[in-house]
Amino acid sequence: MRLTTLFLLALISSGLQAQEKPIWDVLITDAQIFTGSETLVRTDIAVHNGTIVAIGPELDRQQRANQMIDGTGKTLIPGLMNTHVHTWFPAHLQQAAKAGVLGVCDMHGSAFAVQWLSQFNDSIGYADYHAAGSGATVPKGHGTQFGIPVPTIDSTRSAREFVLERIAEGVDYIKILREPMRPTLTFEQIDTIIQTAHENGVKAVAHVSRCGDGVELAKRGIDGLVHIWFDRTMTEEELEIFATRDDMFIVPTALTNMKLLEFLKEQDRDMGSVIDSTTLLKEIGRLYDVGIDVLAGTDPPNFNINHGTDLYEELRLLAAAGIPVDDCLAGATAKSADHFELPGQHRLEVGSPASFILLPGNPLQDLGILYDLEQVWQDGNLIFDSSKP
Numbered sequence: 373m374r375l376t377t378l379f380l381l382a383l384i385s386s387g388l389q390a391q392e393k394p395i396w397d398v399l400i401t402d403a404q405i406f407t408g409s410e411t412l413v414r415t416d417i418a419v420h421n422g423t424i425v426a427i428g429p430e431l432d433r434q435q436r437a438n439q440m441i442d443g444t445g446k447t448l449i450p451g452l453m454n455t456h457v458h459t460w461f462p463a464h465l466q467q468a469a470k471a472g473v474l475g476v477c478d479m480h481g482s483a484f485a486v487q488w489l490s491q492f493n494d495s496i497g498y499a500d501y502h503a504a505g506s507g508a509t510v511p512k513g514h515g516t517q518f519g520i521p522v523p524t525i526d527s528t529r530s531a532r533e534f535v536l537e538r539i540a541e542g543v544d545y546i547k548i549l550r551e552p553m554r555p556t557l558t559f560e561q562i563d564t565i566i567q568t569a570h571e572n573g574v575k576a577v578a579h580v581s582r583c584g585d586g587v588e589l590a591k592r593g594i595d596g597l598v599h600i601w602f603d604r605t606m607t608e609e610e611l612e613i614f615a616t617r618d619d620m621f622i623v624p625t626a627l628t629n630m631k632l633l634e635f636l637k638e639q640d641r642d643m644g645s646v647i648d649s650t651t652l653l654k655e656i657g658r659l660y661d662v663g664i665d666v667l668a669g670t671d672p673p674n675f676n677i678n679h680g681t682d683l684y685e686e687l688r689l690l691a692a693a694g695i696p697v698d699d700c701l702a703g704a705t706a707k708s709a710d711h712f713e714l715p716g717q718h719r720l721e722v723g724s725p726a727s728f729i730l731l732p733g734n735p736l737q738d739l740g741i742l743y744d745l746e747q748v749w750q751d752g753n754l755i756f757d758s759s760k761p
């Protein structure tokens with residue numbers, strides 16, 4: 373072949389290559405998409421450079437993507453959030469991510485954990501770590517019994533100083549531990565904590581185990597409760613107080629509380645009056661019905677609950693509490709991200725991170741399909757694929 377011909381062929385092929393350069397990394401076609409707040413049927417979604425760049429019915433298929441996935445009969449949902457965990461190791465963050473739980477909110481840890489684990493937030497294959505650092509408690513109070521040093525509110529550290537110390541450590545929100553089984557914070561101290569947190573632009577959330585404490589904290593402006601109580605049910609008057617706080621959320625940790633109730637029964641422990649599991653679920657439904665956002669959290673590693681798949685069980689319990697399935701999923705995705713101030717995250721919108729789960733069926737009909745998840749994508753990277761061992 374003559375040199376000029378070769379030169380011409382080279383020119384043509386390089387021209388073709390330039391023309392065929394894919395404009396998207398991934399295009400998923402004809403999937404049902406739960407965006408975090410609404411459900412779109414037969415929709416395409418395009419991903420480029422780790423970001424969702426287009427969503428719509430029949431995106432231009434002539435535009436080339438490096439990878440095409442047929443989403444027919446499948447559902448895409450945003451990466452989940454577990455809004456009540458205790459994460460000690462990076463392996464916990466990996467276990468979460470593999471199960472599609474791409475964000476966790478630690479509810480009582482340490483300054484060391486905040487510094488160490490938040491370093492993994494830029495790593496692929498690890499759930500994003502958000503944290504309270506040490507929860508606010510008093511000497512010998514709840515949270516001090518686990519063998520890790522806990523800075524307490526005492527004669528050497530005021531409630532205000534405690535909050536400012538946590539903020540200086542880089543926490544994302546403040547956790548209050550109100551637990552009358554042990555010495556505990558007074559409501560006056562709690563007022564100062566909430567006020568100082570708010571003055572500094574962070575939210576304050578609380579552990580409670582008693583209905584009266586939940587009601588009192590709702591009155592005092594807490595942003596969220598991260599357990600539901602199990603001693604009794606709300607009176608109608610108490611429920612009215614929650615109805616006036618429709619900006620508030622609760623992470624009821626239904627799975628944890630049920631395991632706790634079982635444990636108390638087995639051990640024949642006297643915790644005073646306790647409600648049963650059915651009543652517990654009803655209580656969650658009552659809060660939902662008056663406008664409290666119910667978020668998903670499981671409190672691992674308590675009762676050997678894991679950082680990953682056990683969140684699916686929590687979602688099933690929330691559905692059993694009477695919450696519509698799309699709102700259960702919203703409480704594990706967009707609503708959680710809103711309350712924990714992560715704009716654009718845990719939702720499927722143009723401009724959001726390409727972090728999602730591909731399911732082989734419809735979770736709105738059967739949440740159990742979560743256990744069969746096919747793929748998990750994080751920032752445009754495939755981090756779990758069930759077809760690959």
Ligand SMILES: [Zn+2]
Nearest residue numbers: 456457479671
């Ligand atoms: Zn906890």
